[in-house]
Amino acid sequence: MEDTLFKLLDYGIYGTAVLVILVGLYGALVKRSLLKIVISLSVIDSGINLLLVAIGYLKGGTAPIFSPGYLENPKVMVDPIPQALVLTAIVIGFGVTAVALSLVIRLYRHHHTLHIDEIKNLKW
Amino acid sequence: MVGTPVLFVAIPLLAAFLIPLFGMIWKESVRILPGIVLAYLLVLAINLMNYVMVNGPIVEVIAGWAPPLGINLIFSPFSGFLVTLMVFLGLIVWIYSYRFKRNVDFEPAKKYFILLMMLITGSVGMVLTGDIFNLFVFIEITSISAYALTAFYTGRNSAEASFKYLMHGSLASAFLLIAIMIIYSQLGTLNMADIGSKMHLMKPAFKISAIILLFTALGIEAEIFPLNGWAPDAYAEAPGPVGAAFAGIVVKAAIYASIRVIYTLFDLSGAYDLLIIIGMITLIIAETAAIRQEKLKRMLAYSSIGQMGLVMVAFGIGTEEGVFAALFLMFNHAIIKSLLFLSGSYLVYNSKDKLIKEVNGIGKFLPITSFLFVLGAFAIVGLPPFAGFWSKLSVLSAAADSNMLLIIALVLIVSIIEIVYYMRVVNRIYFFKKDETVSSQRPTFNALIAMLTLGAIVLIVGFYPDAITGFLHRASADLMDKAGYINDVLTLN
Numbered sequence: 001m002e003d004t005l006f007k008l009l010d011y012g013i014y015g016t017a018v019l020v021i022l023v024g025l026y027g028a029l030v031k032r033s034l035l036k037i038v039i040s041l042s043v044i045d046s047g048i049n050l051l052l053v054a055i056g057y058l059k060g061g062t063a064p065i066f067s068p069g070y071l072e073n074p075k076v077m078v079d080p081i082p083q084a085l086v087l088t089a090i091v092i093g094f095g096v097t098a099v100a101l102s103l104v105i106r107l108y109r110h111h112h113t114l115h116i117d118e119i120k121n122l123k124w
Numbered sequence: 125m126v127g128t129p130v131l132f133v134a135i136p137l138l139a140a141f142l143i144p145l146f147g148m149i150w151k152e153s154v155r156i157l158p159g160i161v162l163a164y165l166l167v168l169a170i171n172l173m174n175y176v177m178v179n180g181p182i183v184e185v186i187a188g189w190a191p192p193l194g195i196n197l198i199f200s201p202f203s204g205f206l207v208t209l210m211v212f213l214g215l216i217v218w219i220y221s222y223r224f225k226r227n228v229d230f231e232p233a234k235k236y237f238i239l240l241m242m243l244i245t246g247s248v249g250m251v252l253t254g255d256i257f258n259l260f261v262f263i264e265i266t267s268i269s270a271y272a273l274t275a276f277y278t279g280r281n282s283a284e285a286s287f288k289y290l291m292h293g294s295l296a297s298a299f300l301l302i303a304i305m306i307i308y309s310q311l312g313t314l315n316m317a318d319i320g321s322k323m324h325l326m327k328p329a330f331k332i333s334a335i336i337l338l339f340t341a342l343g344i345e346a347e348i349f350p351l352n353g354w355a356p357d358a359y360a361e362a363p364g365p366v367g368a369a370f371a372g373i374v375v376k377a378a379i380y381a382s383i384r385v386i387y388t389l390f391d392l393s394g395a396y397d398l399l400i401i402i403g404m405i406t407l408i409i410a411e412t413a414a415i416r417q418e419k420l421k422r423m424l425a426y427s428s429i430g431q432m433g434l435v436m437v438a439f440g441i442g443t444e445e446g447v448f449a450a451l452f453l454m455f456n457h458a459i460i461k462s463l464l465f466l467s468g469s470y471l472v473y474n475s476k477d478k479l480i481k482e483v484n485g486i487g488k489f490l491p492i493t494s495f496l497f498v499l500g501a502f503a504i505v506g507l508p509p510f511a512g513f514w515s516k517l518s519v520l521s522a523a524a525d526s527n528m529l530l531i532i533a534l535v536l537i538v539s540i541i542e543i544v545y546y547m548r549v550v551n552r553i554y555f556f557k558k559d560e561t562v563s564s565q566r567p568t569f570n571a572l573i574a575m576l577t578l579g580a581i582v583l584i585v586g587f588y589p590d591a592i593t594g595f596l597h598r599a600s601a602d603l604m605d606k607a608g609y610i611n612d613v614l615t616l617n
Contacts, residue, residue, distance in 0.1 A: 107284060
C-alpha cells in the first residue's frame with residue numbers, strides 16, 4: 001500500500017513538472033502580451049527545476065549534509081548534484097528574467113503598448 | 125608553460141567586474157583595461173598553443189576534484205585554436221571600438237566594455253570547458269551579455285531585436301537544461317569525456333530525446349536554419365563591432381559546442397548525413413534570403429547564416445579532411461565577416477535605415493574603408509587570391525574524396541548567388557553616382573588599424589595558406605580522436 005503510494009507520488013512529481021513545463025511553453029508561444037511571455041519563460045524554468053530536484057530524490061533519503069551524528073546512524077542521502085544544479089539554474093533564470101523585464105520596459109516606452117502584434121518594426 | 129587555461133576565464137571575468145571600480149579613479153582606464161587584458165590573453169593563447177602543438181592537450185582540474193567528479197578545462201589543439209581566434213577577434217573589436225564612441229559618454233562606454241568582456245569570458249569558457257553543465261552556464265553568460273549588447277543603442281529598434289533574441293535564447297537554454305538532466309539521470313555524470321565513454325549504456329529512447337534537445341538548443345545559438353529567426357535582427361540592430369563579435373566569437377563557440385556534442389558525446393558516425401541535410405537547407409535558404417535584403421547589415425547577417433550552413437556541411441562529410449575544411453571555413457569566416465561588419469558599419473554610418481542603396485559612389489569618399497569592404501566581399505565569395513578561396517576549395521575536395529558530388533554542385537550554385545549579392549554592393553560603391561543627401565563618416569585611426577589588420581590577414585592567408593594549415597590539421601586530427609580525448613581527461617589523477 002505504502003509502496004504504491006510512493007510510486008504514485010513519484011509519477012505525480014514527474015507529471016507535475018512536465019505539466020508545468022508545457023504550461024510555460026504554451027504561454028510563451030500563444031500569449032500576445034510581453035509580460036505574459038516573460039512570466040511563461042520563468043514558469044518553464046520552474047518546471048525544469050522541479051524535474052531536476054525530482055531526479056535526485058531518493059525514497060527516505062536525508063539532506064546531503066555530513067552532520068555529527070551521521071556515522072552512528074547512517075542513512076541514505078539524496079543526490080546533492082541536482083540540487084547544486086538547480087541553485088545555479090535559479091540564479092541564471094533570475095538574471096534572464098531581469099534582462100527580459102528591462103527590455104519590456106524599453107519596448108513599452110518606445111511603443112506605448114505591450115501587445116506583441118503592434119510591435120513589429122522588424123520582420124517577425 | 126607560462127600560464128594555465130583557467131586564466132582565459134578568470135582574467136576577463138575579473139576585468140569585467142574591475143572596470144567600474146577603475147572607472148571611478150580614472151575614466152580612461154575603462155577603455156584601456158580591456159585592451160591590456162585581451163593583449164595578455166592573446167600572448168598567453170599563442171604560447172599555450174605552441175606548447176600544446178608539441179606536448180599534447182593540457183587538462184586543467186578546477187578546485188582539486190579529479191575529472192569524473194570535478195570540472196575540468198581542456199586546452200587541446202582544437203579548442204586552443206578557437207580560443208586563440210576568439211581572443212584575437214576580441215582584441216580587434218576592442219581596437220576598433222576604442223574611439224568608436226568618441227562622442228559617447230563615460231557611462232555607455234563603461235557598460236559596453238563590461239559586456240564585451242563578459243561575452244568573451246562566456247565564449248572562451250564554452251570552448252574550454254569539459255563539463256556539460258559548465259557549458260550551460262557559459263552559454264548563459266554569453267547569451268545574457270549578447271542580449272544586452274544587442275540592445276545597446278536606445279535610438280534604434282534594438283530592444284525589439286534583443287527581446288526576440290532573448291525569447292529564442294531562453295527556450296534554447298530550457299531545452300539544453302532538460303537534455304543535460306536526461307543525460308545525468310541515465311549516466312550519473314556531467315563530465316563530457318565520461319559521458320562519451322559511457323554513451324553506449326544509455327537506452328536509445330533517452331539517447332534520441334537528448335540528441336534532439338541538445339541539437340535544437342545549440343542550433344538556436346549557432347543560427348542553424350529553422351532556428352535562426354533571431355540572427356538577422358540582432359546583427360542588424362546591434363552596433364557594428366558587436367555584429368563582428370557575434371559572427372566571429374559567439375557563433376563560433378556555439379558551433380564548437382554542437383560539434384563537440386555530435387562527435388564526442390554521442391558518437392553519431394552513421395548519422396552525419398543529418399548535418400549535411402540541415403547545413404544544405406541552411407545554406408540555400410540563407411543565401412536566397414540574402415539576395416532580397418535591402419539593408420546592408422541584414423544582408424551580411426544572412427550571409428553569415430549561410431556560411432554556418434556550409435560549416436555544418438563540411439563537418440557532416442565526416443572525414444578528417446571534412447573537419448579540416450570546416451575549421452578552415454570557421455577561421456576564414458571569423459576574419460572576413462568581422463572585416464565586412466567593421467567596414468560595412470562605416471559605409472552606412474550616418475544613414476538611418478542602413479540601406480544598401482545608400483552606399484552609392486562612396487568609394488571616392490572613403491577609399492580605404494571601401495577597398496577593405498570589397499576585399500572582404502571578394503574573399504568571402506571565394507575568389508582565388510584571397511583567403512576564402514582555399515577554404516571553399518578544401519570543402520569541395522573533401523566532398524570529392526568522399527564521392528559526395530551533389531554537395532559540390534550545390535555549393536558551387538550557392539556561390540554564384542553569393543557573388544550576385546556581394547557584387548551588387550561593390551557595383552554600387554564604385555560605379556554609381558553619389559547621393560548628395562547622404563553624408564559619409566571618416567573612420568577613426570583605431571578603426572582603420574583594426575580593419576587593416578584583418579585585411580592583411582585575409583591577404584596573407586590567401587597567398588600563403590600554409591601559415592595556418594599546420595594548426596588546422598592538428599586541430600582536426602584532435603577532434604576526430606575521440607578515444608584520445610576521453611583518455612586525456614579520465615586518466616588524470
